[in-house]
Amino acid sequence: MKNHPIFKTLNNEEYEKIKNFFKEKRYKKDEILVKEGEYSGKAFILKEGEVSVIKESIYKNDYIITDIKAGGEEFFGEVNLIDRGFVSSTIKAKTDILVFEIEHNDFIEIIDTYPTIGVKMLWIISYNLAKHLRKADRDIVTLYNAFVEVVEND
Template identity: 30%
Template sequence: MSDQISENNGELVPFFTDPVLINSPLFSGLSELESNAVTAFLERRPIKRGAVIFNEGDAGEEMFVLLSGDLSAFVAQSDGTPRYMFSIPPGDFFGEMSIIANEPRSATISAKEDSEVVVLQALDFYRIIYVHPMIGVKMLFAIAGVQNIWLDRTAQHLRDLMSWGETARRRAITDDLTGLYNRRFLDNSIKERIRNGSLELRKMSLMVMDLDNIHEINDRYGSQAVDRILVTVADVIRGMMRTGDICARLDGDEFAVLLPDADAEAARTIAERVREMVSIQKIIVASSEGNREPITLSIHTSIGIAEAPSQVEAEEEIKVIDRALAALRKAKEGGKNRVEVD
């Protein structure tokens, strides 16, 4: 390429001898002659660290190519605080879409360090298209190509955000250890069904259970053994429930299952099956002494059941839980490893 130069504030500055500019996607498709023609429209501009090149919402009157340094893009969140979006490395161009679409700037661009850009005014960009249509076509194709890449990246970013959102939603309503729903989700489900359902036509029961003698197991074999037991019991409960049942871990070794379309007797039948299935599990845990063989444990559970009333009363969803817990206490006091109905 030639060493054609442009005048900037009285200083002669070379442009297309700069490899960053030569290899920029905006100009890399131009011939030497075409590059020389574009040079006449370009201006080199230093940017101090921390300086803002343009703000989100500004009118788009210039487009840029970063020659050196590092730039950051930010967008305003709903509360007005800036959110970092991406960095702009040397060779990348930016600001073109506001010119082409005649729309305000979609982000704020600022310098992370002392930088230098090449500037093309909007009027000069359209003058190139008018005077040198082939150059204009090549530059527009370059812009379209980069925009397609950005669209692909944006689509991936949106997919990642959706995936993150779904993961966050699941984490907000599930128990980390067992994968069952948590107490908050169970409470909301009970409220929704009691307040919105027709309980005269559709019975509903709540089953609350906890594990017998779990504290002694924790004292003797440690928390890892207890975690293994909790996961095993959660798997048993999950595997035995019907479609539409809601299984939750309340706290510690307490579990609950919301049983739509099940009266107290139907819930008792389900609970007895769960109790029996839990009791036949053989759970292998490490011994309390590291030099001994692993130990196989059995576990038992006590279960309390409450049926939702046929008439909805104020705060009845809380009473259902309290009644199921009272039935659980009765099962404990009655000798454990049993089912009691409120």
Template identity: 30%
Template sequence: MITKISEIAIFADIPEIDAPHIISKLKERKFKKNHVLMFENDLSEDVYIIRSGMLKIYRIHEGKEIVLSISMPGDILGEVEALSNDSHRISSIEALENVSVWHMTKQDFLQIVDQYPSVLRKAYMVLVERTRMLNRLIRYLTFYDVRTKAANLLVDLYYNFGKPDGDNFKIDLKINQSLLANMLGVTRESISKTLGDFQNEGLIDIREKYFYLLDKSQLEAICSETEEVPALRKWYNV
């Protein structure tokens, strides 16, 4: 649970003495799992800061969903629209679990930006990181087969949510196969078969929706020609 302004990347450089001023502009809201906070192309000027829980950013075309990213505590949503002249939402956002957020109006957010220029610089850095993530997603969707896509995504998830677990490496994030399929633009049957192959080859194990990389080096070997700079697998370096 995010409790301090300093834990929010975009506000990290605001002096601690000014934190109460920022907090006074925030209102806490809670959303249940599967609640859609916003739909693509909706007109809305709300800005959200995630305090707890996980959300997916996605688009739907002809009934097919593609997940663009996953947002976690400390992330901010809606700031791009607030900083632009167009209030149409860029994408849809849905709670993957029960979520708590801080909510603020566009006017309050812009006032903070005017008062603390570092917020605008941080917002730009966040936008660059999101663009980098989308660039990687386009590469996955366009150039690779399902096996290479899945291996890359598992390694990405480890770089962002992983931790050593004995002799193995755990992705400390519960995630189901349908979400993985929608992150890669493939069918659930395809991802299920591929993950089954990885399990049979001793590359991974799945326990209670947690993924364990049993042979991380071999998974990375599958990805060897798809990411020349492994550090760029980190989704956010703000």
């Protein structure tokens, strides 16, 4: 877990102080980690296995947006650490998985107890959220342009 990007700005001493806030948890294939439209305060580092990111259509059909495999920088649910809000996608175990899970309240405790560590972690989370937001902006432009093309060609 130490090599995960969320910890890349932490030295060994800082990492040791906060590592136990991340709880190791196993989920079986087809188990739901978080459900779209429900509240959650959890974020996850995917250590082993594969999960599916699922959205519900306006017709109440589920469709897979993407699959995420362990082995790299897989960290999801970080928005939940900030606002404990509605989950935007369902995360479902595609295989048996191992995650390191952190709850909003534990993250707040890190920030309160170790403010320097909290700031370093928040910087990484903010950086990742900015990357996601920029991608979403590009996707919106692409969708808008496709929509305009369809409307103009009808």
